[in-house]
Amino acid sequence: MEILTGFLDAIRGIYESSGLVSLGWQNYVMIGISCFLLYLAIKKQYEPLLLLPIAFGMLLVNLYPEIMAAPHISLVEIQSANDPAATGHVVQEIGGKIYYENPTYGGLLYYLYQGVKLGIYPPLIFLGIGCMTDFGPLIANPKSLILGAAAQIGIFITFTGAIFLGFTEAEAGAIGIIGGADGPTAIYVTTKLAPHLLGSIAIAAYSYMALVPIIQPPIMKLLTTKKERGVVMEQLRPVSKLEKILFPIIVVILIAIFLPDAAPLVGMLMLGNLFKESGVVERIAKAAQNELMNIITIFLGTTVGATASGANFLKLDTLKIIALGLIAFCMGTAFGVLFGKIMYKLTGGKINPLIGSAGVSAVPMAARVSQKVGQQENPGNFLLMHAMGPNVAGVIGSAVAAGVLLNVVG
Incomplete structure (x- = not known):
């Protein structure tokens, strides 16, 4: 009898300590959402490098909330x-x-999350991005900066809309930055302005980045004519090595002087690019864009996903954030295309307005979408390198927009 009693007590103890007792309905809903995001990452390959760890971090924290417990x-x-x-x-x-x-002691992901909380991971991601980015198309066609800047207008309009819906200025700033379609920037700004919204904003930002091929084409086709989409642009001029070396140095000096709040992101982006273009630190450049980038991506994605516990995520504000984020992203795309149309008119039809949609930053997916939509109208049209100009300008533009928001409402 004692053996049976001991066995039953052990079974009862296992049951009482299990998730069957401690988890609520919100956790099970989030488990379902995380499984759907895993499906998108693995089956559909929508931004899998970040969507997969984010979704798995979300799954972990809703199965075992203590993994994010603070000490x-x-x-x-x-x-x-x-x-x-x-x-x-x-x-x-x-x-x-x-x-x-x-x-x-705190949970495992609590300690890894400190790199997000302290604003360390996003600039390191920018370092790796800089090592992989070719600013040549932007240098060859400086007008691309206008398109990259135009695509950031949606950020500030959404910022105003979020305040109208009852969010604070700091929260509105974090929500608006989703329109830049730049995950690390969105995370960086949110940790500074509204860390309690990090899970919702990060998931919205990366989800919309993953859905660029679905969201952008209808907007691009709606705002352009068949003739405009079929414009074949002239080949870009060659860019010298000296220009590529001077560009990151000049950009970081100008931005850091006039907008210091953007310096951590822009500085790391330009440092990485200087590693690449200088040609004298090949080993460091490879480490930054491979080993370092991969490690930080794992830590960043998993811990950001782990902030999306059921109790924190399933709120009315989350639905508002997702809706506002979509509006910001769509408006960024629309303004990029509209400014592309203006440049089309001013240049006598030499600029294809489709490249303006790439100004939303999502590198290089947005540029590939411009190429794809352009080739649907004209199979002989090759817009990829032209679209990369606004695309990398959008990376700089989103970082500058982040600096403006941090300066104004931070």
Whole structure:
């Protein structure tokens, strides 16, 4: 009988400590959402490098919430400072009583998350991006900067709309940056302005980045004519090595002087690009764009996903953020195309307006979408390199927009 009782007690203990008791309906809903995102990442290959770890981090925290638990210190009362139980602990006296500090360690992802919270991971991601980015198309066609800047207009309009819907200025700034279609920038701004919204904003940002091939083409076709989409642009001029070396140095000097809040992101982006273009630190450049980039991507994606617990994510504000993020992204695409149409008119039809849609930053997917839509109208049209100009300009533009928001509402 004692053996049976012990067995039943063990079964009861296992059940009471299991998720069947501790998890709520919100957790199960989030588990379903994370499985759907895993499907998109694996089956559809929508931004799998980040969507997969984000989705799995979301899955982990809703199965085992303690994985993101913060450390804390409990006080245990003792009779004297010489009590053997206090050996190795910090002892303190409060109100005439003596206690020792008994620290409880946090969950695994809590510590990895500090790189997000302290604003370390996003600039390091930008370092790797800089090593992989060719600014040649932008240097060859500086007018691309206008298209990259135009695509950021949606950020500031959505910022205003978010305030109208009841969000604070800081929260609105974090929501608006989704329109830049730049995940690391969105995470960086959100950790500075509204860290409690990080899960919702990060998932919205990366989801829309993954859905670029679905969201952008209808907007591009709606705002352009068949004739405009079929424009064949002239080949870009060759860019010298000296120009490519001077570009990151000049850009970081100008932006850091006039907009210091953007310096961490732009500085790391340009440092990575200088690694690449200088040709004298090939080993460092390869490490930054491969090993470092991959490690940081794992830590960033998993820990950001782990902020999306059921209790934090399933709120009315989350639905508002997802809707506003979609509006910001669509408006960024639309303004990029509209400014492309203006340049089409001003240049006498030499600029294909489709390249303006690439100004939303999602490198290089947005540029590939411009190429694909252009070839649907004219199979002999090759817009990829032309679209890369606004695309990399959008990366710089989103970082500058982030600096403006941090300066104004931070």
